[in-house]
Amino acid sequence: MFSKPTTVANITNKFNPSGNNKHFGVDYAQKGTNIITASADGTVTRSYYSTSYGECIMILHEINGQIYETVYAHLKSGSRKVKVGEYVKKGQAIGLMGNTGNSTGQHLHFELHEGRWNDAKSNAVNPLDYFVTDPIAPVSNNIEYTVNKGDTLYQISKSYNTTVQELSAYNNIAKDYVIKPGQKLKIPSKNSIYYEVKKGDTISNIAKEFHTSVEKIKEWNQIKDINKIYPGQKLRVG
Numbered sequence: 001m002f003s004k005p006t007t008v009a010n011i012t013n014k015f016n017p018s019g020n021n022k023h024f025g026v027d028y029a030q031k032g033t034n035i036i037t038a039s040a041d042g043t044v045t046r047s048y049y050s051t052s053y054g055e056c057i058m059i060l061h062e063i064n065g066q067i068y069e070t071v072y073a074h075l076k077s078g079s080r081k082v083k084v085g086e087y088v089k090k091g092q093a094i095g096l097m098g099n100t101g102n103s104t105g106q107h108l109h110f111e112l113h114e115g116r117w118n119d120a121k122s123n124a125v126n127p128l129d130y131f132v133t134d135p136i137a138p139v140s141n142n143i144e145y146t147v148n149k150g151d152t153l154y155q156i157s158k159s160y161n162t163t164v165q166e167l168s169a170y171n172n173i174a175k176d177y178v179i180k181p182g183q184k185l186k187i188p189s190k191n192s193i194y195y196e197v198k199k200g201d202t203i204s205n206i207a208k209e210f211h212t213s214v215e216k217i218k219e220w221n222q223i224k225d226i227n228k229i230y231p232g233q234k235l236r237v238g
Contacts, residue, residue, distance in 0.1 A: 001063060002039040002130045003090060005072060005110050006097065012107060015126040024124040025071065029107035033211045033238060034097035035193070036108055038088045039070050039127075047080050053109070054101020055080055057094055058117060069123075071111035074103045079193070096193065147183040160187045165234040166194055172222035193238035199231045210237040 006028050013027035042061035050056050053073035057080060061068040076098030082088055099106040112130055115123035145156060153164045153173070168177055170188045179185070195206060203226040207214045214226060220236040229235070 001132050002068075002070070002112065002127065003037070004131055005036050005039050005070075006034055006108055008034050008097070008108070013109075015124075015128065017121075017124060024121040025073075025109050025111035026127050027107050027109050028097070029105060030097070031106060033193075034108075035093050035238070036072055036075060036095045036097055038090055038092045038094055039110075039112070040068070040090045042068075042070070042088060044082045044084050044086045044088060045069065047082055047084050050101055052102045054103055055095065055098060056101070057082060059088060059094075060116075067115055069113045069115070069117045071109070071113070071117060073109040073111075074098055074100050074107060076100070093193070145185045145187055147179050147181055147185060149181045151179065151181075153177045153179060156185065162188050163234075166236075169194070169221055169234045169236060188236070193236070194234050195237045197229050197231055197233040197235060201229065201231075202226075203229060206235065206237060212237060 008028045008030040010028060010030055011026060012029045013023055015026055016023045038059055040061045040063065042059040044057060045060045046056065046058040048056060053071070055075035055077055057072045057075065059070050061070065072094065076096040077100055079096035079098065080094070082094050088094060097106055097108045110127055111117070112125055112127040113121070113123040114125050117123070153167050157164050157167050164177060166188045167173070167185065171185050173179065193210065195210065203214050203217055203223070207217055217223065217235060217237060218226060
């Protein structure tokens with residue numbers, strides 16, 4: 001019914017709805033860059049910062065006539081990839097594991113509610129009882145689009161649920177965003193992670209932050225000179 005929201009296997013805190021140490025979800029913890037994925041198809045109901053949950057996403061699901069809501073908490077700051085009202089697919093990347101909010105170390109706090117989430121968490125159930133498979137492979141949009149006469153990057157980005165900035169970065173398109181009929185565009189995977197360059201950033205430091213290599217960032221973004229990046233530029237980093 002639901003897939004695990006991470007490939008991380010290490011559980012540091014299990015579901016415990018009673019007693020002195022109540023815990024209404026399951027915690028997965030591991031250092032490094034760990035992608036968090038939607039456990040089932042559904043609609044994003046919350047994508048916000050909470051003082052307790054930190055960077056948090058909630059998704060509403062309807063399965064066989066039953067309403068469920070999943071919670072993904074303590075995500076990495078700035079990593080949330082989905083907005084309220086957006087429809088997501090099972091296995092789609094929605095963020096990165098982090099250490100925000102009321103958290104003492106990098107981990108994902110995952111909750112599953114049979115019914116809507118509420119402050120009392122009265123609908124919380126043990127997610128481990130609902131996982132029917134190992135984590136599925138993240139949804140991918142590894143396809144190529146041929147530009148037609150009259151196409152714009154904006155129109156194409158909307159069709160494939162991406163952005164002009166991501167398309168241009170992925171295809172090394174100049175800032176004027178000019179494209180030509182017959183041109184082949186690679187469509188970014190929904191599982192790709194992007195970073196917005198800040199003043200003082202270097203490719204080396206960005207690669208280290210996202211546990212990847214300078215060579216991979218150069219290849220993903222078709223960068224010829226690693227010393228020529230600029231604030232506001234979107235780079236694929238995973």
